[in-house]
Each structure stands twice: as structure tokens, then as C-alpha cells.
Amino acid sequence: MAQKLEGSLLKTYKQDDNPNKMFLAYKVCMTSKGRPWVSSVVRKTRMQIAQDPSLNYEYTPVMGMKSFVQASLNLLFGKNSQVIVENRAGGVQTVGDSGAFQLGAQFLKSWCQSSQIVYIVSSQKEPHGLIFQDMGFTVYEHTFWDSAHLCLDPNMLLDVVKEPTWRMASPTVPLSRPVWSGRHRQDSLSLQHAPHGCVFVIGSMGNCQLTPSQWTQLMTLMKSKEIFPFFDIPYQGLSTGDLEEDARFLHYFVSQGFEFFCSQSLSKNFGIYDEGVGTLVVVTLDNQLLLRVLSQLMNFARALWLNPPTTGARIITSVLCNPAMQGEWRQSLEGVVENVMMTKEKVKEKLRLLGTPGSWDHITEQKGSHSYLGLNSQQVEYLISEKHIYIPKNGRINFTCINSYNIDYITSSINEAVCFTKDSER
Amino acid sequence: MAQKLEGSLLKTYKQDDNPNKMFLAYKVCMTSKGRPWVSSVVRKTRMQIAQDPSLNYEYTPVMGMKSFVQASLNLLFGKNSQVIVENRAGGVQTVGDSGAFQLGAQFLKSWCQSSQIVYIVSSQKEPHGLIFQDMGFTVYEHTFWDSAHLCLDPNMLLDVVKEPTWRMASPTVPLSRPVWSGRHRQDSLSLQHAPHGCVFVIGSMGNCQLTPSQWTQLMTLMKSKEIFPFFDIPYQGLSTGDLEEDARFLHYFVSQGFEFFCSQSLSKNFGIYDEGVGTLVVVTLDNQLLLRVLSQLMNFARALWLNPPTTGARIITSVLCNPAMQGEWRQSLEGVVENVMMTKEKVKEKLRLLGTPGSWDHITEQKGSHSYLGLNSQQVEYLISEKHIYIPKNGRINFTCINSYNIDYITSSINEAVCFTKDSER
Structure with a gap:
């Protein structure tokens, strides 16, 4: 029997039956509804291709x-x-x-x-x-x-x-x-x-x-x-x-x-x-x-x-x-990135309002969907075991997994993790 | 630079600019019009899938x-x-x-x-x-x-x-x-x-x-x-x-x-x-x-x-x-095989009418699209160099490559190859 990959955080998450569980380490960008993001232009193109009788499906x-x-x-x-x-x-x-x-x-x-x-x-x-x-x-x-x-x-x-x-x-x-x-x-x-x-x-x-x-x-x-x-x-x-x-x-x-x-x-x-x-x-x-x-x-x-x-x-x-379609695709990418920045701003602001110790500027200083939260391993462990929020040991999460439905739970949990873990070094 | 694969008969065929050239060794079944065969049920299903909004395209x-x-x-x-x-x-x-x-x-x-x-x-x-x-x-x-x-x-x-x-x-x-x-x-x-x-x-x-x-x-x-x-x-x-x-x-x-x-x-x-x-x-x-x-x-x-x-x-x-679609698919397979058998019968009959030496029963005795023609290497060589009909050295061809447009040329060429090559051993 092959050894299991250590990285089966997702598996542990799936086996968790706590209703509040959430997984913040998906590799792909998620929509505000928690589904993998698909550029709108892809749906259209998929349909066009299926309807095109001139295409061949040869090797x-x-x-x-x-x-x-x-x-x-x-x-x-x-x-x-x-x-x-x-x-x-x-x-x-x-x-x-x-x-x-x-x-x-x-x-x-x-x-x-x-x-x-x-x-x-x-x-x-x-x-x-x-x-x-x-x-x-x-x-x-x-x-x-x-x-x-x-x-x-x-x-x-x-x-x-x-x-x-x-x-x-x-x-x-x-x-x-x-x-x-x-x-x-x-x-x-x-x-x-x-x-x-x-x-x-x-x-x-x-x-x-x-x-x-x-x-x-x-x-x-x-x-x-x-x-x-x-x-x-x-x-x-x-x-x-x-x-x-x-x-x-x-x-x-x-x-x-x-x-x-x-x-x-x-x-x-x-x-x-x-x-x-x-x-x-x-x-x-x-x-x-x-x-x-x-x-x-x-x-x-x-x-x-x-x-x-x-x-x-x-x-x-x-x-x-196709220049028009490429333009639409580019816009959809910009949209995703704007949403990520907005989410990061919100997370930072909510942590500020909660009075979470420390500076959280590093969240918005990093670019892209995947960024470090800046938590130490104890804090990460706390989030997983106490709050059922699954994030990798290094605290690098996918910010598109955070949406209006879960942001309050996540930020208050981060606040708890930072306040309650004794070792507050990050 | 990597060595070329020996099996690039297809490449030689493609480089040949004789208008009569033909390639009888495609791996896939061809239609009577010389295009790769696609089961009719596939086209329908492809469209249905593209139109299905409930499908996700996740990993x-x-x-x-x-x-x-x-x-x-x-x-x-x-x-x-x-x-x-x-x-x-x-x-x-x-x-x-x-x-x-x-x-x-x-x-x-x-x-x-x-x-x-x-x-x-x-x-x-x-x-x-x-x-x-x-x-x-x-x-x-x-x-x-x-x-x-x-x-x-x-x-x-x-x-x-x-x-x-x-x-x-x-x-x-x-x-x-x-x-x-x-x-x-x-x-x-x-x-x-x-x-x-x-x-x-x-x-x-x-x-x-x-x-x-x-x-x-x-x-x-x-x-x-x-x-x-x-x-x-x-x-x-x-x-x-x-x-x-x-x-x-x-x-x-x-x-x-x-x-x-x-x-x-x-x-x-x-x-x-x-x-x-x-x-x-x-x-x-x-x-x-x-x-x-x-x-x-x-x-x-x-x-x-x-x-x-x-x-x-x-x-x-x-x-x-889907039982109905599976039934349609099965029928389409039977159709291909029936066409292959018909083609083989025609090839045999045409060779008989041409008076080509030898028995050609082995053509119809073999099942499936890919079968041995029963030609020796000299005869194969003759077909390639003189008639621009590309077939593998062992004489195993794809019978679906033979259609009403090329059957006469192919059978008369086989006849020629058999009659003109001195060594008539096959």
C-alpha cells in the first residue's frame, strides 16, 4: 500500500463533520459562492466549439x-x-x-x-x-x-x-x-x-x-x-x-x-x-x-x-x-484580482476592528490570491483543531476562499487564535 | 537531434506529391469519404454536454x-x-x-x-x-x-x-x-x-x-x-x-x-x-x-x-x-464492421476478376479493420514506389481506407504488383 501524501489537509477537512468547517487552501480561485471560478468567456467558447460542424476531432x-x-x-x-x-x-x-x-x-x-x-x-x-x-x-x-x-x-x-x-x-x-x-x-x-x-x-x-x-x-x-x-x-x-x-x-x-x-x-x-x-x-x-x-x-x-x-x-x-474574446478574458482576470484585494482589505479591517494584536499590513502588501496570513504554527493548529478552519502549516491561504458568508467567522477565529495562543510570535 | 522513428511511412506519404498517392495504414477507422470515423452518438452527446449548465469543470x-x-x-x-x-x-x-x-x-x-x-x-x-x-x-x-x-x-x-x-x-x-x-x-x-x-x-x-x-x-x-x-x-x-x-x-x-x-x-x-x-x-x-x-x-x-x-x-x-444511446453506439460499431467485411469481399472479388494469381480468401478470413493483404516485401515495395500506395512492410493494412473512389486503383495495383514482381512467393 502506498504511503499517503502528507499534504492531505484536504482529506482531513473532508473527514471533519463539523458544520462550520472550511478549507482555505484550494489551489484554484473560488467565486463569492465558493465554487471554482470559470472565466465567462470559457462558457461561451465551449458552446461555440461544440456547435462548430467544421471541426475535426482527429489525433x-x-x-x-x-x-x-x-x-x-x-x-x-x-x-x-x-x-x-x-x-x-x-x-x-x-x-x-x-x-x-x-x-x-x-x-x-x-x-x-x-x-x-x-x-x-x-x-x-x-x-x-x-x-x-x-x-x-x-x-x-x-x-x-x-x-x-x-x-x-x-x-x-x-x-x-x-x-x-x-x-x-x-x-x-x-x-x-x-x-x-x-x-x-x-x-x-x-x-x-x-x-x-x-x-x-x-x-x-x-x-x-x-x-x-x-x-x-x-x-x-x-x-x-x-x-x-x-x-x-x-x-x-x-x-x-x-x-x-x-x-x-x-x-x-x-x-x-x-x-x-x-x-x-x-x-x-x-x-x-x-x-x-x-x-x-x-x-x-x-x-x-x-x-x-x-x-x-x-x-x-x-x-x-x-x-x-x-x-x-x-x-x-x-x-x-480573437481580440474581443481575449479582451473579455483579460477583464475577467482583473475582476478576480480586484476581488482578492477587496477581500484582503476587509480581512485586515475586520482584524483591526477586533483589536487583534499586531500589524496586518502584510496581508494587503502581498499580491495574488495565495498569500501568507502571517500566523505561527501554534496559531494555525488552533484554527484547525478549535475552529475547523483548514489552512497549511505555513499559513499561506487562498484568499478567494474567503467570502461574505464566512469572513466574520474566519476573522474572529484568527483573532481568537492570536489572542489565545500563548506564544504570540508569528 | 533525436533519431527519427522508422515508422514514419506516413511522413514519406505526406512528402510524396504524386496526385494518386494513398495511405492505407491509418490506425483509426475511416469513413467512405476518407475521414476518421466518429460514432453518430458522439456528436449528439458532445452537444448535450456543452449545453448542460449543471456540469462543473473542477479537477x-x-x-x-x-x-x-x-x-x-x-x-x-x-x-x-x-x-x-x-x-x-x-x-x-x-x-x-x-x-x-x-x-x-x-x-x-x-x-x-x-x-x-x-x-x-x-x-x-x-x-x-x-x-x-x-x-x-x-x-x-x-x-x-x-x-x-x-x-x-x-x-x-x-x-x-x-x-x-x-x-x-x-x-x-x-x-x-x-x-x-x-x-x-x-x-x-x-x-x-x-x-x-x-x-x-x-x-x-x-x-x-x-x-x-x-x-x-x-x-x-x-x-x-x-x-x-x-x-x-x-x-x-x-x-x-x-x-x-x-x-x-x-x-x-x-x-x-x-x-x-x-x-x-x-x-x-x-x-x-x-x-x-x-x-x-x-x-x-x-x-x-x-x-x-x-x-x-x-x-x-x-x-x-x-x-x-x-x-x-x-x-x-x-x-x-444511457441504454438507448449505448444501443445506438453498438449499432454504429456493427455498421463499421459490416462495411469492412463488404470492402474485403469487394477487394477479393475484384482481384478474382482481374485474374490475380493466388487465392485471396485470407482477406475475408481475417476479422476487423486491420488485416494482412498477404503480400511479400517486394510486392509492398512495388506498391509504394510504383503506385504510391503506402502500406507497411508486413502488408497489414486498414481496410477502411479503401473506398469506392480508390478500390479500382488499389486492386489493379495489387494485381500489377503480384504479376510484375519476379519473386511471386508471398
């Missing part, structure tokens, strides 16, 4: 729908961007972002045998880190969240890529975590500094505001240590509400001559959750290199699923290639 | 849509069959049949480390055999087609599983074939007899009619040598037109207490080619074993694609769970 190529991959690349880099004009950005359609990581990891495993070390942000350990780990990579977790100062700290990121001094985590820091697979048991390790030639998984950087000089420092370090970036763009547009802004940090890496992989998922920002629409994006230094990498990726994709599914890709391509 | 579980997996199992074994009643048949929804083979192969690789040898029918080498090969299995090809007597010979199958005498192929038999992947170059090997504990991939047996005593012999041999069957049901119902008949041989294995995997694809027999709807079916001796195997498979599936796509699964479940 897609191994690389996926060409028009979908191109539209995805244009969205990520801009139609007239350097990499696209120079024909050195390409992609393979994958089954969701797990598929993109699986495909990328297989390539790195076979073709970069010297770099079998992966660095990943803790919140991405599941499931992306596990994909690498299961394939035999050594996976190290890190975080930029400074729980003492309640902010995302670019220096913590810089520290990770700094000089190659290996140091094991001090035993007082609970970083070890058993892995779900019965095959490769491995405790998560803490490695203070990413070693030469490792793979560095970088998620959305929108929340971690680096100064220009910090960007330069980061990229110089990564270049000198030949660290391979594997970006993760899980929901472009849902961080700031601005599609271009959310992918801007990628452009820095392009302009500095990096080669990289990027998992680009379009399931969450369209609301097509059940179709797993992803792309493994490849950026190389020239077109010849790109073609070679794509030819190898095609072999892996052929063995993995042969033909990626088209429904989601077809919906997204229709939207992206 | 599917890692195991896939529960109702889809159950409907697939019922279709394969019968709702009231022993394995289903005893709760020892289960399945994981996969991305097509490649996904099912990938998932099953990963399990076997990790959990049956003593049996890293796979036996597979030549026509299935691509892509299924390559999945095993790429994962490090040693893959041997075999065939039941007796080209001398122009028939599928059960004894050739029995011979393969017989006593464990290892013998390398004689160098005069051109069995070696380089592999597409640049990573593991390996020539295909010929191993006369499947060794103890190997994995035996068994495709549709409808065409290879074993007598009851041959079935007993086959299963006794496989049991004594602990050979693990991995069945492949790529298009149930499209072999004989009878869904139950096409899966009957599976029931023999169930009744004899075999444990096995089965890749069940429902893309081709519904005509949902672009969605890759598959199931990896697991049959074990009891429910406890089943749950354990499924729990491990879930871990692999989580890393492969996390959530399988639902569009295809949803369409199929709707059809299978």
Missing part, C-alpha cells in the same frame, strides 16, 4: 496543437518579443503543469546528468518537487517568506543562490519531511546554497519584489554557477491582474541570455480545471538548439501520452486568437 | 472520473461478471493507451524487478513496445502471421510461450531494428521462447482463433512460467462488431485466476481521437491486492499528469450509462 500531433502552443508563447513573451522573432522559444503541449514538469524532468534526467539537484520553493514541493524526487533527483526546499518580519524577502532568495557553501540544516529547524512514494524514501534536505549546475524551480516572482540591482545580482550568480532555471507560471494574470506584469521577470532572464524551461499552465486562469492545459516552454540561445531539444522532448511526450487532449487547448486558442 | 481525482472507470470495466467484463462482483477489477483513467502502457510499465519496472523482459507482437512495437524499451525493459517482438500459409497461426503464439530455450535469431532473418531514442540504442532481438516471469503483451485475439485445447495449453504454459499478461484492447467492438465477443478471451484469463493489466482505449471505438481516453485496468486475485496496486498506480499517475482530462471520459460515460 493531435505529439507536440500538441500548433496554434495553441504558438498562442501560449505569444501570451508569455509577447508576439514581437526577441525570443519569438528569433525563433528560439518553442513548446510542447502537456497534460497540465504536472505533465510539463514530468516532461522537463525526464529531459533533464537524461540530458543533464551532472545536475541532479533541484532547488524548489517549499510551497511547490507538492506535487512538482515530488516529480523530480521520484525520478531520482535530490530535492531541496527553500522559502522567501520571512516569518519574523512578515514579508517576502528577496535577500532570502539571493542567499540561496549565493556561494557554494554546503551546510546541513540545523536540527532545530524542522525541515525534514518523509516522501509519499514507497520506492524512494528520502527526507527533504536543507541546503543553504544552491550548488553549481543545479536546477532551480522559480515560481511567480510577482510577490518577491527585487530591486534592479538585486535582479542583476541574482542573474549574475545563476549564470556564474550555471544554474538552470525551470520557471513555473501556474496562473499568469491572476497575480497582479496584468498578464504582461505577471510574466515580466521571465523577460529579464531572456534578455540576459538564459536558456530555460518554463511550465506554463492555462487551466487556472481560464477556469478549465478538468482538462489540464499546459505547455512546457523551451527557450534556447538559437533555433538549432531549440529544434534539437524539442525533438528529444517529442520522444518523451510520445511515450507519456502520445497525443495531448485538445478540448482545453481548443477553447484557449479560440479565446487568445 | 478530476488522480484516478480519473469514477463513473467512467466503472462504465469501462462493465463494458470489458460485464456488469455481473465474477471480477466485478468480487471487487477485484479496478482501473485508473489514463491519457489514451500510451498513457495506460506508460503507467503500467512504470509499475512493473518498480515492483516486478525480476521480470524486465517484454514480449510483444511486432505490429504493436510502436509505440507500446518502445515505451517499455525506453524504460529499460528488453523488448522482443514476435508475430502470429504465417506468411507462407497466409493465415494467423495459433501455434506460432503457443510456440512463443513454450519451453524456455533461448535462441538468438538467425542472421538471415531481418529482425533487428534500431530504436528511435538516442538514449537507449538497442536492436530488437528475437527470442524464440518467452522466459519465466516475463511480461507478455497480448493484443486483440479475435483474429487468432484458438481451439479450447489451445487456450488451455496457452494458459497452462503462461501460469507455469509466471508470465504476466498485459492485454491491449484498442478498439473493443471494432473487430467482430460484437463488444462482448471482442473481449471474450479476457474472460478466459479471469476464469483461470490470472492477475493482469489491460490497456483499454475507448478513443477509437467512439471516434474521440483527440482526447486520448484510456483506462489501465487491473485484475487481481482479491480486493486487498487490488487496492494496493491502485494505491501505487495513483502515485505514478500523480506524477505523470495529476488529473486526466475529462471531455472524452464524460462523453463516453454519458453514452455507456
Whole structure:
């Protein structure tokens, strides 16, 4: 019997029969009614596609729908961007972002045998880190969240890529975590500094505001240590509400001559959750290199699923290639982000009115749906066991799970947790 | 740059600019107008689903849509069959049949480390055999087609599983074939007899009619040598037109207490080619074993694609769970098979009228869309180079590619090939 994943907070939640229970860690954006959000433009497009008699439903190529991959690349880099004009950005359609990581990891495993070390942000350990780990990579977790100062700290990121001094985590820091697979048991390790030639998984950087000089420092370090970036763009547009802004940090890496992989998922920002629409994006230094990498990726994709599914890709391509529909989609993203900011403001205001100790500015300082509440583990434990509010240990919640029906219960519970737990350090 | 797959007959065909060119090796059934066949019931269901406001498009579980997996199992074994009643048949929804083979192969690789040898029918080498090969299995090809007597010979199958005498192929038999992947170059090997504990991939047996005593012999041999069957049901119902008949041989294995995997694809027999709807079916001796195997498979599936796509699964479940729609679907399958038989009769009759040397009864003696024409490699070569009719080296074609527009050209070309090639041995 396979070991259960530790991350089954959702499972514990589901088994709880308290009527007040709530789960604030869904990966996807929720509507004010507590249902997964779907962009209005998707419903229309789905119907149009079903009614279109001219469509054929034949096998897609191994690389996926060409028009979908191109539209995805244009969205990520801009139609007239350097990499696209120079024909050195390409992609393979994958089954969701797990598929993109699986495909990328297989390539790195076979073709970069010297770099079998992966660095990943803790919140991405599941499931992306596990994909690498299961394939035999050594996976190290890190975080930029400074729980003492309640902010995302670019220096913590810089520290990770700094000089190659290996140091094991001090035993007082609970970083070890058993892995779900019965095959490769491995405790998560803490490695203070990413070693030469490792793979560095970088998620959305929108929340971690680096100064220009910090960007330069980061990229110089990564270049000198030949660290391979594997970006993760899980929901472009849902961080700031601005599609271009959310992918801007990628452009820095392009302009500095990096080669990289990027998992680009379009399931969450369209609301097509059940179709797993992803792309493994490849950026190389020239077109010849790109073609070679794509030819190898095609072999892996052929063995993995042969033909990626088209429904989601077809919906997204229709939207992206039609300016009016794309405009409507953009507006729907802005709407989600505005609601998130409003919810955060309300949470902060309610905590202020309740007289909850401490400053709660960090809630509104963070961008996007998923942000740190800034609670310590005792407070989190209190919320789960006493209030049946399920949130991850690190206190990073999905603010779209908070709505007018539950906000009072949640804020008063947070207030209780902060006031009643003895250790008020966060 | 990755090596090109040898099987790119389709690519050569596409590059040919002769106006008469035709490709007779498509994997899927074609309509009389030369388009991939789609069951009429699929179009209706697709529309109904798009118009259903009650459906949600949330993430599917890692195991896939529960109702889809159950409907697939019922279709394969019968709702009231022993394995289903005893709760020892289960399945994981996969991305097509490649996904099912990938998932099953990963399990076997990790959990049956003593049996890293796979036996597979030549026509299935691509892509299924390559999945095993790429994962490090040693893959041997075999065939039941007796080209001398122009028939599928059960004894050739029995011979393969017989006593464990290892013998390398004689160098005069051109069995070696380089592999597409640049990573593991390996020539295909010929191993006369499947060794103890190997994995035996068994495709549709409808065409290879074993007598009851041959079935007993086959299963006794496989049991004594602990050979693990991995069945492949790529298009149930499209072999004989009878869904139950096409899966009957599976029931023999169930009744004899075999444990096995089965890749069940429902893309081709519904005509949902672009969605890759598959199931990896697991049959074990009891429910406890089943749950354990499924729990491990879930871990692999989580890393492969996390959530399988639902569009295809949803369409199929709707059809299978509605008796009227299922009836219409069954009728559409019968229609395809009747057309295939009619086409075969016509081909035979036209060859007879042309006075083509030899008997062509083997064409109508074989069931299903894909059957051997019974041509030797010289004749095949003649058809490709002189007539631009693209068929595989072994002469196994898809008879649904033959229609009223091309039948005369095809039959007269076959006649020419047989008459003009000096070596008339087939």
C-alpha cells in the first residue's frame, strides 16, 4: 500500500463533520459562492466549439496543437518579443503543469546528468518537487517568506543562490519531511546554497519584489554557477491582474541570455480545471538548439501520452486568437484580482476592528490570491483543531476562499487564535 | 537531434506529391469519404454536454472520473461478471493507451524487478513496445502471421510461450531494428521462447482463433512460467462488431485466476481521437491486492499528469450509462464492421476478376479493420514506389481506407504488383 501524501489537509477537512468547517487552501480561485471560478468567456467558447460542424476531432500531433502552443508563447513573451522573432522559444503541449514538469524532468534526467539537484520553493514541493524526487533527483526546499518580519524577502532568495557553501540544516529547524512514494524514501534536505549546475524551480516572482540591482545580482550568480532555471507560471494574470506584469521577470532572464524551461499552465486562469492545459516552454540561445531539444522532448511526450487532449487547448486558442474574446478574458482576470484585494482589505479591517494584536499590513502588501496570513504554527493548529478552519502549516491561504458568508467567522477565529495562543510570535 | 522513428511511412506519404498517392495504414477507422470515423452518438452527446449548465469543470481525482472507470470495466467484463462482483477489477483513467502502457510499465519496472523482459507482437512495437524499451525493459517482438500459409497461426503464439530455450535469431532473418531514442540504442532481438516471469503483451485475439485445447495449453504454459499478461484492447467492438465477443478471451484469463493489466482505449471505438481516453485496468486475485496496486498506480499517475482530462471520459460515460444511446453506439460499431467485411469481399472479388494469381480468401478470413493483404516485401515495395500506395512492410493494412473512389486503383495495383514482381512467393 502506498504511503499517503502528507499534504492531505484536504482529506482531513473532508473527514471533519463539523458544520462550520472550511478549507482555505484550494489551489484554484473560488467565486463569492465558493465554487471554482470559470472565466465567462470559457462558457461561451465551449458552446461555440461544440456547435462548430467544421471541426475535426482527429489525433493531435505529439507536440500538441500548433496554434495553441504558438498562442501560449505569444501570451508569455509577447508576439514581437526577441525570443519569438528569433525563433528560439518553442513548446510542447502537456497534460497540465504536472505533465510539463514530468516532461522537463525526464529531459533533464537524461540530458543533464551532472545536475541532479533541484532547488524548489517549499510551497511547490507538492506535487512538482515530488516529480523530480521520484525520478531520482535530490530535492531541496527553500522559502522567501520571512516569518519574523512578515514579508517576502528577496535577500532570502539571493542567499540561496549565493556561494557554494554546503551546510546541513540545523536540527532545530524542522525541515525534514518523509516522501509519499514507497520506492524512494528520502527526507527533504536543507541546503543553504544552491550548488553549481543545479536546477532551480522559480515560481511567480510577482510577490518577491527585487530591486534592479538585486535582479542583476541574482542573474549574475545563476549564470556564474550555471544554474538552470525551470520557471513555473501556474496562473499568469491572476497575480497582479496584468498578464504582461505577471510574466515580466521571465523577460529579464531572456534578455540576459538564459536558456530555460518554463511550465506554463492555462487551466487556472481560464477556469478549465478538468482538462489540464499546459505547455512546457523551451527557450534556447538559437533555433538549432531549440529544434534539437524539442525533438528529444517529442520522444518523451510520445511515450507519456502520445497525443495531448485538445478540448482545453481548443477553447484557449479560440479565446487568445480573437481580440474581443481575449479582451473579455483579460477583464475577467482583473475582476478576480480586484476581488482578492477587496477581500484582503476587509480581512485586515475586520482584524483591526477586533483589536487583534499586531500589524496586518502584510496581508494587503502581498499580491495574488495565495498569500501568507502571517500566523505561527501554534496559531494555525488552533484554527484547525478549535475552529475547523483548514489552512497549511505555513499559513499561506487562498484568499478567494474567503467570502461574505464566512469572513466574520474566519476573522474572529484568527483573532481568537492570536489572542489565545500563548506564544504570540508569528 | 533525436533519431527519427522508422515508422514514419506516413511522413514519406505526406512528402510524396504524386496526385494518386494513398495511405492505407491509418490506425483509426475511416469513413467512405476518407475521414476518421466518429460514432453518430458522439456528436449528439458532445452537444448535450456543452449545453448542460449543471456540469462543473473542477479537477478530476488522480484516478480519473469514477463513473467512467466503472462504465469501462462493465463494458470489458460485464456488469455481473465474477471480477466485478468480487471487487477485484479496478482501473485508473489514463491519457489514451500510451498513457495506460506508460503507467503500467512504470509499475512493473518498480515492483516486478525480476521480470524486465517484454514480449510483444511486432505490429504493436510502436509505440507500446518502445515505451517499455525506453524504460529499460528488453523488448522482443514476435508475430502470429504465417506468411507462407497466409493465415494467423495459433501455434506460432503457443510456440512463443513454450519451453524456455533461448535462441538468438538467425542472421538471415531481418529482425533487428534500431530504436528511435538516442538514449537507449538497442536492436530488437528475437527470442524464440518467452522466459519465466516475463511480461507478455497480448493484443486483440479475435483474429487468432484458438481451439479450447489451445487456450488451455496457452494458459497452462503462461501460469507455469509466471508470465504476466498485459492485454491491449484498442478498439473493443471494432473487430467482430460484437463488444462482448471482442473481449471474450479476457474472460478466459479471469476464469483461470490470472492477475493482469489491460490497456483499454475507448478513443477509437467512439471516434474521440483527440482526447486520448484510456483506462489501465487491473485484475487481481482479491480486493486487498487490488487496492494496493491502485494505491501505487495513483502515485505514478500523480506524477505523470495529476488529473486526466475529462471531455472524452464524460462523453463516453454519458453514452455507456444511457441504454438507448449505448444501443445506438453498438449499432454504429456493427455498421463499421459490416462495411469492412463488404470492402474485403469487394477487394477479393475484384482481384478474382482481374485474374490475380493466388487465392485471396485470407482477406475475408481475417476479422476487423486491420488485416494482412498477404503480400511479400517486394510486392509492398512495388506498391509504394510504383503506385504510391503506402502500406507497411508486413502488408497489414486498414481496410477502411479503401473506398469506392480508390478500390479500382488499389486492386489493379495489387494485381500489377503480384504479376510484375519476379519473386511471386508471398
